[in-house]
Amino acid sequence: MKTLKKFIPMAILIVVGLFVPTVLKSQFYMQSAIYVVIYMYWASSWNILGGYTGLFALGNGVYIGVGAYVTAVLFVYCGITPWIGMIIAGLVAGLLSVLIGYPVFKLKGMYYSLASIALMSVFELIFNNEMEIFGVYTGGPNGLRFPVTGRALDMQLSSKTSYYYLVLALLVIVLLFSDYIQNSKTGFYFRSIRANQDAAASLGVNVLKYKLTAHFISAFFTAVGGAVYVTTFLYVNAKQVFGMDLSFSMVLFCILGGANTLWGPVIGALLMVPIQQALRVAAGVELAALSSLIYGLALCLVMLFMPDGLLGAIKKLIAKRKTATVAPLAAAVTDAGQGGAEDE
Numbered sequence: 001m002k003t004l005k006k007f008i009p010m011a012i013l014i015v016v017g018l019f020v021p022t023v024l025k026s027q028f029y030m031q032s033a034i035y036v037v038i039y040m041y042w043a044s045s046w047n048i049l050g051g052y053t054g055l056f057a058l059g060n061g062v063y064i065g066v067g068a069y070v071t072a073v074l075f076v077y078c079g080i081t082p083w084i085g086m087i088i089a090g091l092v093a094g095l096l097s098v099l100i101g102y103p104v105f106k107l108k109g110m111y112y113s114l115a116s117i118a119l120m121s122v123f124e125l126i127f128n129n130e131m132e133i134f135g136v137y138t139g140g141p142n143g144l145r146f147p148v149t150g151r152a153l154d155m156q157l158s159s160k161t162s163y164y165y166l167v168l169a170l171l172v173i174v175l176l177f178s179d180y181i182q183n184s185k186t187g188f189y190f191r192s193i194r195a196n197q198d199a200a201a202s203l204g205v206n207v208l209k210y211k212l213t214a215h216f217i218s219a220f221f222t223a224v225g226g227a228v229y230v231t232t233f234l235y236v237n238a239k240q241v242f243g244m245d246l247s248f249s250m251v252l253f254c255i256l257g258g259a260n261t262l263w264g265p266v267i268g269a270l271l272m273v274p275i276q277q278a279l280r281v282a283a284g285v286e287l288a289a290l291s292s293l294i295y296g297l298a299l300c301l302v303m304l305f306m307p308d309g310l311l312g313a314i315k316k317l318i319a320k321r322k323t324a325t326v327a328p329l330a331a332a333v334t335d336a337g338q339g340g341a342e343d344e
């Protein structure tokens with residue numbers, strides 16, 4: 001019974017997600033829906049590393065760029081379909097995360113976070129200033145265009161609705177995998193590292209191994225999302241995919257909703273992405289940076305008043321109400337018992 005109850009939220013997500021395109025008729029709203037779901041996906045991917053393991057990586061957006069560029073290059077120069085290219089891109093990002101993680105994981109706390117930002121900045125500088133990387137033309141500041149073929153085999157689907165369903169499928173996959181991780185021995189080791197990595201190491205947990213595992217999984221899923229991103233918009237640019245916006249957004253949405261929970265990243269993106277889109281429409285491109293200010297203020301408020309995120313705050317509120325309901329009843333039962341004893 002508990003197992004079935006656990007999958008009720010997932011079933012609701014799938015059913016509601018499948019019916020969204022029947023309500024949102026315009027292309028603009030479908031585009032917004034794609035943004036919402038892909039940020040849910042990226043925030044959930046980051047949650048495996050930053051939420052479950054407690055590694056506060058602020059530069060994990062670098063793997064969005066790796067996924068986008070690798071997929072585009074494989075298609076443009078090797079003719080490899082993005083359906084295969086996104087898996088290769090995910091593996092490349094995962095291997096890169098292991099190579100990066102091995103030296104970087106020796107750093108702790110804010111130093112690790114700063115190192116992750118520095119890494120992303122290095123990637124942005126390289127891809128933005130070099131026209132070719134390893135002998136392959138990547139476009140430099142002009143970016144790289146994804147050729148238009150119109151074939152589903154090349155992941156160029158017939159409508160925005162089709163792309164929406166593709167991203168929704170990826171979200172379901174990463175959530176199912178996250179749920180599996182949560183309830184596995186690996187997930188237990190992740191949480192022990194989050195709680196106290198020195199104590200975990202003293203109890204025999206291979207801390208470096210599990211940090212690298214979390215980094216690989218998170219990078220893989222993030223890069224696959226980057227691959228779908230480039231096939232959806234048919235263009236990739238260094239400032240766009242290696243910039244701070246994408247990376248910070250996935251972190252903020254996860255924390256706002258509730259890191260270290262399955263549904264926190266979903267809730268965070270569901271609330272904040274529509275606000276971002278509405279601001280862009282209302283304020284125009286000139287004031288689009290206003291969304292970053294709102295994200296920052298929201299993050300400060302959540303960390304001050306709801307350190308466990310919105311989902312954590314809701315759980316605490318429910319727990320308080322249960323306590324408030326049970327306490328008078330328990331007191332009444334106790335009084336009744338004492339009264340009976342006195343009568344005897």
